[in-house]
Structure formats: structure tokens, C-alpha cells
Amino acid sequence: MDNLNLNGNVPSGDLADKWTKYRSTLPLVAPNNKLKIEIIVVGTGLAGASAAATLGELGYLVKCYTFHDSPRRAHSIAAQGGINAAKNYRNDGDSVFRLFYDTIKGGDYRSREANVYRLAEVSTSIIDQAVAQGVPFAREYGGLLDNRSFGGVQVSRTFYARGQTGQQLLLGAYQSLSRQIALGNVKMFTRHEMIELVLKDGKARGIIARNLLTGELEKHGAHAVVLATGGYGNVFYLSTNAMNCNVTAAMRAVAKGAYMANPCFTQIHPTCIPQMGEYQSKLTLMSESLRNDGRVWVPAKKEDAKAIRDGVKTALDIPEADRDYFLERRYPAFGNLVPRDVASRAAKTACDEGNGIVPTGLGVFLDFSAAIERYGKSKANILGLSNPSHARIIELGEKVIEEKYGNLFEMYEKISGENPYKYPMKIYPAVHYTMGGLWVDYNLMTNVPGLFSIGESNFSDHGANRLGASALMQGLADGYFVLPYTIGTFLSEDISTPKLDVNAPEFTAAADLAKQRIDKLFAIKGKQSAESFHRRLGKIIWEYCGMSRTAEGLTTARQQVRALRDEFYTDLYLPGVANDLNPELEKALRVADFIDLGEIMVVDALDRNESCGGHFREEYQTPDGEALRRDDEYAYVSAWEFKGANQDPILHKEMLHFDNVELKTRSYK
Amino acid sequence: MKLTLKIWRQPSQNVKGKFETYSLDNVSEHMSFLEMLDVLNEKLSFEQKVPIAFEHDCREGICGTCSLVINGQPHGPLQGTTTCQLHMRNFKDGETIVIEPYRASAFPVLKDLSVDRGALDRIIQAGGFISVSTGQAQDANAIPIEKDVASHAFDAATCIGCGACVAACPNSSAMLFTSAKVAHLALLPQGKVEAQKRVLNMVRQMDLENFGNCSNITACEAECPKGISVSNIALMNREFLSASFSSNDAN
Numbered sequence: 001m002d003n004l005n006l007n008g009n010v011p012s013g014d015l016a017d018k019w020t021k022y023r024s025t026l027p028l029v030a031p032n033n034k035l036k037i038e039i040i041v042v043g044t045g046l047a048g049a050s051a052a053a054t055l056g057e058l059g060y061l062v063k064c065y066t067f068h069d070s071p072r073r074a075h076s077i078a079a080q081g082g083i084n085a086a087k088n089y090r091n092d093g094d095s096v097f098r099l100f101y102d103t104i105k106g107g108d109y110r111s112r113e114a115n116v117y118r119l120a121e122v123s124t125s126i127i128d129q130a131v132a133q134g135v136p137f138a139r140e141y142g143g144l145l146d147n148r149s150f151g152g153v154q155v156s157r158t159f160y161a162r163g164q165t166g167q168q169l170l171l172g173a174y175q176s177l178s179r180q181i182a183l184g185n186v187k188m189f190t191r192h193e194m195i196e197l198v199l200k201d202g203k204a205r206g207i208i209a210r211n212l213l214t215g216e217l218e219k220h221g222a223h224a225v226v227l228a229t230g231g232y233g234n235v236f237y238l239s240t241n242a243m244n245c246n247v248t249a250a251m252r253a254v255a256k257g258a259y260m261a262n263p264c265f266t267q268i269h270p271t272c273i274p275q276m277g278e279y280q281s282k283l284t285l286m287s288e289s290l291r292n293d294g295r296v297w298v299p300a301k302k303e304d305a306k307a308i309r310d311g312v313k314t315a316l317d318i319p320e321a322d323r324d325y326f327l328e329r330r331y332p333a334f335g336n337l338v339p340r341d342v343a344s345r346a347a348k349t350a351c352d353e354g355n356g357i358v359p360t361g362l363g364v365f366l367d368f369s370a371a372i373e374r375y376g377k378s379k380a381n382i383l384g385l386s387n388p389s390h391a392r393i394i395e396l397g398e399k400v401i402e403e404k405y406g407n408l409f410e411m412y413e414k415i416s417g418e419n420p421y422k423y424p425m426k427i428y429p430a431v432h433y434t435m436g437g438l439w440v441d442y443n444l445m446t447n448v449p450g451l452f453s454i455g456e457s458n459f460s461d462h463g464a465n466r467l468g469a470s471a472l473m474q475g476l477a478d479g480y481f482v483l484p485y486t487i488g489t490f491l492s493e494d495i496s497t498p499k500l501d502v503n504a505p506e507f508t509a510a511a512d513l514a515k516q517r518i519d520k521l522f523a524i525k526g527k528q529s530a531e532s533f534h535r536r537l538g539k540i541i542w543e544y545c546g547m548s549r550t551a552e553g554l555t556t557a558r559q560q561v562r563a564l565r566d567e568f569y570t571d572l573y574l575p576g577v578a579n580d581l582n583p584e585l586e587k588a589l590r591v592a593d594f595i596d597l598g599e600i601m602v603v604d605a606l607d608r609n610e611s612c613g614g615h616f617r618e619e620y621q622t623p624d625g626e627a628l629r630r631d632d633e634y635a636y637v638s639a640w641e642f643k644g645a646n647q648d649p650i651l652h653k654e655m656l657h658f659d660n661v662e663l664k665t666r667s668y669k
Numbered sequence: 670m671k672l673t674l675k676i677w678r679q680p681s682q683n684v685k686g687k688f689e690t691y692s693l694d695n696v697s698e699h700m701s702f703l704e705m706l707d708v709l710n711e712k713l714s715f716e717q718k719v720p721i722a723f724e725h726d727c728r729e730g731i732c733g734t735c736s737l738v739i740n741g742q743p744h745g746p747l748q749g750t751t752t753c754q755l756h757m758r759n760f761k762d763g764e765t766i767v768i769e770p771y772r773a774s775a776f777p778v779l780k781d782l783s784v785d786r787g788a789l790d791r792i793i794q795a796g797g798f799i800s801v802s803t804g805q806a807q808d809a810n811a812i813p814i815e816k817d818v819a820s821h822a823f824d825a826a827t828c829i830g831c832g833a834c835v836a837a838c839p840n841s842s843a844m845l846f847t848s849a850k851v852a853h854l855a856l857l858p859q860g861k862v863e864a865q866k867r868v869l870n871m872v873r874q875m876d877l878e879n880f881g882n883c884s885n886i887t888a889c890e891a892e893c894p895k896g897i898s899v900s901n902i903a904l905m906n907r908e909f910l911s912a913s914f915s916s917n918d919a920n
Contacts, residue, residue, distance in 0.1 A: 050803075057802040069724065070790050072830055073732045089810065125806070132806035134799045134857050136823040143813025161823065167731055168826060175798035182794040190787070213779060242727040276699045279708055282728045411730075414750065417699065417758050480803045529714055531707075575714050580681075581722055581780045584714065 006259075006639055006654040009441040010114040015660050016097075019118040022442075023485055027492035034059035037491055038222035038499065040207055041065070042194045042249050045074030046166075046472060047455025048228030049173035050479030056180030058484055063220060064177070064186050065209055067193040067244060067586075072174045075230060075242040076475060079166025080287050081150055082158035083130075083472040085123040090147055094155040096120045101661060102153050103470060106339075107435070107463020108613035108629060109663050110262070110637070112656065114442060115460045122481040123473050127159055129480055133172040137161050151288065151339075151468025158469045163287065163407055169472055173479070192218070194249045195589060196514040197225065197256045197451070200506045204253075204451035208507075208514045212586065215579035217514050219507040221500025224450045224490060226483065227253060228475075231434035231456040233266065235594045235601065236546070237538020239431035240272060240285040244586075250438055250457055251593035254600075258446040259639035259652060261439035261459035263597065264605035267466055267614050268547050269432035270343035273415055274363035278535075283430040284415055286366075286408055288468055291336045293371035293401065294425065296347070298355040298364050300324040305355045315357070315365055315424045326350050334668040341465055341547075341614050341627075342668055344429035348547045351428075358426050367424035372397035429547060433471060435462040435614065436604075439639040439654070443486035444478060447639075450490055454478035459637065464613025518578050521588050526571030530588035533568050537591070540564065541598050545605050548616045554606040561599045565645060568595060600640050600649055607651060610634045624669075631663050670696040670757060673765040674709065676721055679778050682785075686778065688767075698758040702745065703728060703735065705757055723782040730754040730894065733829030736836070737782055738769040743833035743892045751831065751894045771832055773841035775879045786832045788878035789846060795874035796867040797850040799860050812858050825853040827895045834889035834897070840881030845889040847875050848905035849897050855908055865912035872909055 011022040029037065037060050041052040044066040052064040068074065086099040099120035104111060127145070131137065137159050138146040150158040161168040180186040189209065196208035198221070206221035232247035233239040254260050271286045299305045300322050307313035326346055328335045338346075347364045350356070357363050376397025380388040383396075398421050402409065412420050438446050438453035440460055445452050455475040462470065501507075544550075544557035568591070576582040611620045611627035612634070620628040637654040672693050679686025693709055700708070703725050710720035726734040730751040737752045739745035745755045760766060768782065776784040826849070834845035851868050854860030860867075883902055890899045 054803040068726065068734065069786060070733075070830065072790070073726055073734050075727060075732070077732050078727050078729050087809070125804075127809045128806035129801075129803060131809040131812075132799065132801040132859055134822075134826075134854050134860050136819050136826050136853070136857070137809075139814055139816050139819045141816050143815055143819075144810050164731070164827065167829075168823075171826065175793065176801075176803075178790065178794040179798045179800060190790075242729075242732065244726050277697055279697065279700055279704050281701075281704050281707055284729055411754075414747075414754055414756065415701075417756065484803070529711055531711060573714065575717065576719055581783070583722060584720060 006439070006447070006637070006652045007441070008112055008654055009443060010112065011442065015113060015117050018114055019121055026485060026489050029488050029491050029495060031059055033495040035061070036499070037061065037494065038063065039224050039226060039487070040220060040222040041226045041228060042207065043074065043228035043230060043455075043457070044068070044071035044174070044177070045076040045228060045230055045455060046170055046173055046475030047457070047479040048074070049170065049177045050476050051226055051228060051454060051483050052186050053173060053176035053180050054480055054484045055487070056183070056185030059185070062180070062186040063189065063222060065189045065192045065194060065207070067191065067212060069190055071177055071188060071190065072171065074170065075245055076170045076472070077167045078242065079472055080163045080285070081289070082148065082160035082165045082469040083126065083169065084150070084157050084467070084469045085127045085159060085473065086120055086157060087124050087127060089145060090156045092155045094157050098155065099123060099157065103461065103467060104463070104661055105664065105666070106465055106467040108465050108666070109463065109631065109635065109658065110265070110612055110656065111461055111463030112637070113658060113660055118482065119461050119474060119477050122477045125481055126473065126476045130169055130172050133176060135161065135168045135172040153467070166472055169476065173476070193586065195252060196510045197253050198507050198510045199256055199448070200500070200504065203449045205500050206502065206507060208510050210514070213581050215577070215582065217511045219502035219511055221502045221507065223494050223497055223500070224452065224487060226452040226454060226487070227438065227457050228454045228479065229457045231437065232263070232594070232597055233431045233434050235537065235598050236431040236542050237535050238275060238280065238283050238542070240269065240283050243282060246590040246593070247597050248590050248593045250453070251597055253438060253446065253448065253451060254642045256448065257641070258448045258451060259439040259641055260436070260597070260600055261637050261639045262436035262464070262604065263601040263640070264545065264608060264615050265435035265464045265613060266431055267340065267433040267435060268344040268429045270340055270347060270429045271366065271427045272430035273412065274358045274426055274428035275360055276358070284411070285430070285432060286412060286425070286427065288340070290366060290405060290408065291343070293404070294336065294366040294368050295325055295370055296327050296336055296343070296364055296366055297323045297325045298350045298357060302354045305357055308357045309359055309361065315367070324350070324355070331668050338668045339465070341616070345547050345616060347429055358428070363426045363428045365424040366427045368401055368420070369424070372401055372421070375400035433466055435459065435464060435466055439637065443489050444483050445486070445490060452483060452487060454483050464615055517589065517592070518585065521572060521574050521585070521592070522578065524569060524572045524574070526573050528571050529573055530584060530591045533564065533572065534587070534591045534594065537561065537564055537595055537598055541601065545602050548618055549605050550618045551606060554602050557602045558599060558606070561595060561602060562646060565595045568592065596642070596645060600642065603649055604638055604640060607638060608634055626667070629665065670698060670760070670762040672696055672760070675765065675767045676782070677769045678721070678781055680780065682777050682779055696757055698756070700757045701728065701753060702739070702755040702757065703753050721782060722780040725753055728753040731829060733831040736771050736784065736831060736833070738771060738836055740767050743771065743836040744831075744894050749894055749896055771836035773835045773880070775841060775843070776832060776835065788880070789830055789832060789843065791878060792843065792847055792871055792874045793850060796870035797854070799854060800863060814858060818856055822853050822856040825849045825856070825897065825901050828897050829895055831894065833892050833894060835880065837888040837892035838881065839886060839888070840884060842883045842889070843875050843878070843880040844883040844902045844905070845893065845897055845899065847871050848901040851905045851908060852901040855904070864908060865915065868905060868908040869912050
């Protein structure tokens, strides 16, 4: 493979001054010229909605697309925990540098310093903006904003809105977007899915969007295209992503030459409700905060685990001495609070050894009984009860737990049908976020001129592992405060480019290409549904490119993905017709792209001969089983150039330089 | 479980629809309602029949995409629960379940169980926002907001825009939806500045969209998966009245 070096176009100067200096000197587009420049924004999550609204405010002609029925539905809405910002309202020593440092370290030193610093820098403006929009963040009795500590950091910098921070932030962006729609600055296209990117003279100049109601392939032109299309977690089939999250827009860009960066960096969240059956369509996340009070365990004896799996015993039948609190045993210093990747891998190991406790074998207990008893005793003490009965202590303790986690316990009971106050929760890790994505430079532009990528759809800020409460921050930073400036560097060269003619041959060719892909799928007339292929793809990727990976497994996975692709194109069954609302066709197009992405992911994981963040290669671990990062050889971003199905993608490297932080090994023992 | 399903089928907006009956075996009580429909759709696919169109996305009860009227109730029998969070253990073996789209003239049926709720977006576009552009904001802590006021505004802000309130109302009124946004923004100091203009414009748009009037039946509150209170409607009525008398800047 070639070692072609990529340049991130990071401006020179001191880290702390870079963004301010750059922002003050980058080329501008004059207001009268903005009125003649069109921008396409695909996606209406936090990144897309905030970008479309802000670009509209600036005076550009914005066209915004979503496959949902409304721009208020994107999966940003499901984020529970909160959003980080270096406000230092707690006076606990937080600063832009500290947020930058935590994010770089948390990402296991695989992200670009300048981007991460800028993210930390604009984080404070996001909170100001959201409050001005009316986002109802949690407040204290004095009327000022409340904060909490989140994801194991040592300062309280997380702003939150009950357990619905993502929802409230998205509604804030959606409302700003709605205002621009009413003003006529943004034209909104709902129920439209981008299925092709249009290039003209090597620049991104439009998209082909499928009208999901009529099936019509519409040609839309613009001076620049912004993809805010989210992550690719659904390549695993089962994930905490929404059902319709997909990688099609990004892969269509990749097919036209954009590079896919670090696709093997995926985040597995340790506390999700486990899979109960083959029919299951998605996994549900239970907030990370539960590990503050829950103890993770499996039965120490395999026969007990089997008895629980078979429904002969329950958790309550296992005596204390026969329980293996494996996180506390392996990580005495951090115990149940080890980071997401470490907790996830430990649960997998316990289940691989045969100690899993749900019928599929893939589940562990998260037990609140010790916390309930502890809180109950403390409460009894406060109430001055002498000699309270055990039942009374439990009653008091359950009340405390209810105050802290009531809504989560209720949600768990609704889904699982089990009372988590009486029986320990059953949990298992699930895919939650993807750090990889389209390669972008400091301007958030991909290697295709005029094509930008923001939010989870790009690779830029989280390295090999994302910290809690940082996804909302990045989506809004990109959309409100970065892209609207940096897009000017490209557009300022384009002020005399006339409105794009969608009857130009480039548009017709792209629409024909999209039509051919659709016709090809209908022509297969096989026997298996798109869903069944997706499920099988997910199993391959989860098995070999999930929580732990080996060169041998990844090689197998690549063969299996290729075989699956062949089978997909010879045995897909697609009902209905192309020119109608056809969810099966939407799914089939998405699965085709997931298969191609799956192969690139596996190739990337195979190339990265080290363990870092969410990427754990079994060959690269310390004698006591911890991740072994190899900074000497792998401190680079891998950006893959796709050469077509069944071809080897070409690796381009962007070398990472760390001038402001010292590379350290994470330890939680 | 074995179920009989009576499901509304309608090929497109301008074609008359009708109920079709399907039977489904081996339904697990652990399935969600939508997973049960997934299984039915996969079965229909293999019988070379057209699968049933229904809307869904997050399956966590927060995006507001899923809808359905199940045995006469929007989002089905369980209170405070969206269809996607409803599980089959809430139904009995052998039961017949009737599944329809939301019925309201402002929500035309697009296909089968899918309806067009664009009217709700247009109500928000008419004024459901605070006019602040990016970069104009002052420091987030510059305006202290009483905890109770913030919490009250939050209760209204939890609306997921699913439209169940409209489907539940015999008049197909969108008062609960509209009032939730009016209340959320009118309660906060940031939103007070344009409160009068907002309520007049949002109510006017609501009327233009052919939603019915409120006659205090309060079925909307009972069926709202997020428990939005009808007291928001009272607040909106107060806001609307006082704005009608004192404001002339509605546009």
C-alpha cells in the first residue's frame, strides 16, 4: 500500500491563538455575494440543523434535506447525559486547556490537536447560544446553571437538561432552523434521502435526492455540499442508533473520492439492555451514571450461570461467595467506574468464558442491592430510627435509588418486564457512537473540494475514543461556530460561479447512476430480505471487529463480508416498486453501502497493529491484558480511498503531531 | 402468542383505504409492538405482498416519529408510553388488535399507517422560536431563572411532536401541541420579548391548518406519551387574549 501523506491544513502559530487568528484572517464572502451562493446541508441533527440555521442567518441560500418527516427527529434527540463546556462556573479549575487535554487523552492520542483545542474553545459559546434560544438547562435555586461531573473527569463541566439534553438542544437548533425556513433563507426538503453526490470539475456541486414519497430522483445543485449525516453505528445492525441511521450519504461521497478516516474507531457502551431474541431491532442504552451505584457481576460457577440462563435460578439464588464482581476484581482502583471501553471488554471476557446470564449468553448483572442497603441505612440514620427492620431499610433505600434513577428504572422495566429494584438489571455492551468518519481538514472540508462534513459524520475530534457529553458539544461546535466561518475559504473563490444548472450532464449522469443502482437491486429477484443481510453483516462485524479484534479474525471477516456482498447481489428480494414510498428499497440501498463500509472498517482494523481507545487488538496487549498503544508507528489518521467493491482501498496517512501534550498510557488498576 | 391484526391499508393519499385482517403466530411477549409489525412485514414480503408502511425511528420513545392508533388509543393502551416502547406483554394471547393511522383532516394519510404531520412544523415556523442568531448571545448565566420557572418551562418543552394529542381529540385540535411551545417560551425571560407576536402567529397558523377547536375534553393530556398538561392550554388562552387586546404587531 502507498503511504501518501495528507495535510490537515492546520494554521501555524500557538495552539491557543490559532483559531482566533485564523478566524480573523480567513477570506470572507460579502453580503451581496452570499445572496447568490447556494449551500446544500444534508441532515438535520444537531450539526446539520445548527449549520443550516446559521448559514441562513448569514444570508446564504440554504437547501436542507432530511429523510425524516420533520427536521426535529434526528437521533441527536436521544442523547441523555449532557454537554461539556469549559465555563468553569464551578470554580473547580476547569479551563479550555483542561477540556482540550481531557479530550485528547480520552481519545487515546489519535486526534488532531488544533481541532480539539478549537472545540474546547468554542464550547462556552454553545451554552450561551442554547440558553438564549430557550433551552431549559438544569438550574440551581439561585437561578444559575447547574453542572455535574460526567464520564470520570475530575471537574464538573457538564450542562444537562434532565435526562433529555440531546432533545432540548436539538429542539433549540430546530427552532432556529424553523425561523430561517419561515424567513425564506432555508428551503427545507423533508422525506428526501441523498443517494448520490454530484461533482463538477472536481468540486462538489450538488446531490441526487430520492423523494421518499414518490420515489422521484431529484437533482439539486449548490456551490457547496455539507454532509451532517451522522455516524455508521448501524453497520453492526444492533446498536443504540435509531433504525434509520445510515452511512449512505457518506459512502456515496466515498464512492466519489472522499476519504473515510479511522473507520475502525467505534465506541461500545457498556450499559445497554441485552438482546432478547432474533427479532430484536435495536438496543437501548441505560445511562452511564448507573455505574455510580451499580455493581457488575456474573456467577463465579458456570453451572449457576447456566441455571440462570435456563430460568431454573435467578440472581437472588446465588450466594455472595459465588458471585464474581469482575470489574472490582480486575480494576481495584476504579472498580465499576472504569472507562467505557475497559468495562465493555471485561463484560465480553466474562461472557466468552461461559458465565453470561441471559439466554443468548451475552449479558451480565448490574446490581443495586448493595447501594439500596447502604442508602437505606444512611436514611434510617438521618431519620433517627433505632434498630430498623431489614425490610424498612430496603424500603428507604429503594426510595433514594428511585429519586436518583427513577426514570431509568422505569424504562428498564418497560422494556425488560422485570423489576430492577428486586432483581439486578441485565446489561451488555452495545455500539453507541462512531469516532471514525469522513476525513476533513481544519476547515472541515473533505479532500473533495466543496464537500464538507460536520458532526458525527466526520472523524475529527474524538480520536480513538469519545468522552461522555462530548458528542453534543462537537455537533453544535461544528454547526454553529466553525463551519459557517471556514466554508468561506472555499466559497470566497466561487463568488462569480453562477447558480448551478441541474440539467448539466454531470447531474444527469449522477441521476442515471442512482437509477442504475436501484434497477440493479430490483433485477436480482432473489429470496432474502435486505433486513436479513443487514442482520448477518452486523453479526460478522460484531464478532470480528467489535470489542476485541485479531488479525486472523479480521481476515476471516473480510472474506465473509465479501461473500455476503456476492450473495446480496445475487439473492436479494425487494418487494414493491421504485416510484413509490418503499421502505424496503430504502433499506436495501443502505445495506449495500453498509456492506462496503464494513469491508473498509475491517481493512482499517487490520492495518492498525496496536490497541488504542475503542480499537483493541488482542495481539497488542500488556501482560496483564491492557491495551498496548504504539505511538512510534501508529500516531496517524488512516484515511482510506475507496477503489470499488472487491478492490483494496488505498491508505493515506495524516501524521499526528503532539506539541502541547505528552503522550501517556491510561491506567485504571 | 397468537394474534389477529386488523390493519388499515391505504395505497396512497387519494385512494380509499380499508381494513385488512392478518394473523400472526409465535409473537414473543418480549417483542415491542413495532418489532411485532417488523415480523409481520417480513412475512408479507416473503409472500410477495406489499409490506405495511408505518413510521418509526429511535425506538426509545423520544424522537416522536412513531404514531398509530391501537385499539382506539393513540400509542396504545399504556399510559405515558409511545408505540415503540409498548411491549406485547401488554396484550393477551388470542387477542384481536385494531391498528389505524392518526385520524385528522390536518394529518392526511400518505400510505397505510403513515400520515403527514407537516402542519405541526409549520406552526413552529410561524413563531415557535426565540429570534436570536448565532453569536448574539450573552453569557449563559447573565439571566438567572428561578428553578421552579425553569422546571415548569421544561415540562412544556418535553413535547416530542408526535401528534397523539391531535389524534386523541374528537375535534382534532392541536391546542396541546401549540400551547406546549407557547408556554415553554413564554415562561422564560428570554422568550417574553416576542411572546405576544408568537402566540398570535402560532394560533393563526394552527387555525389555517384546519385543526379543530378545544372543547376541554382533555383526551390530549390523557394520551400524551410525555404527560404534557392541559394547563398549558389555559396559559396559551391567557397569552392569546391579552395579546389580542394589546398587540398589533402580528403578521
